Amino acid sequence: MTPAAPGTVQPPTGLLTGTLPVTDSNGQFNFANPSCPNNSDQVYLVGTGGDPMAAGQGSGKTNSSLALMMALGSCGNLNNITHVHINELTTVAAVWALARS
Secondary structure: OOOOOOOOOOOOOOOOOOOOOOOOOOOOOOOOOOOOOOOOOEEEEEEEOOOOOHHHOOOOOOOOOOEEEEEEEEHHHOOOOOOOOOOHHHHHHHHHHHHHO
16 A cells, blocks of 8 residues: 555545445454454455344344444454444444544
8 A cells, every 4th residue: 555645535445345344233243353454454354235223123124324433443453353232322432533534
């Protein structure tokens, strides 16, 4: 990845290849650690769509407007993360942190 000139923004680059992970009925998913194009690149996880499960009862309909994210940190510092939470709070925190980097 070529560094952006000061004051410019580069579009994100997807690190996962092939079929993207899908959550199971418990909201769990797995994927292998991606290889880093640049160890200092900031990595974030984005979840889209899904069936909102209010009070544990899924509606059976996909909410295509749903998008949540979580910042994972510098690509070179990633390891086998075993458990993450992705929700509205992690989305706001990730947007704020990545906007400042």
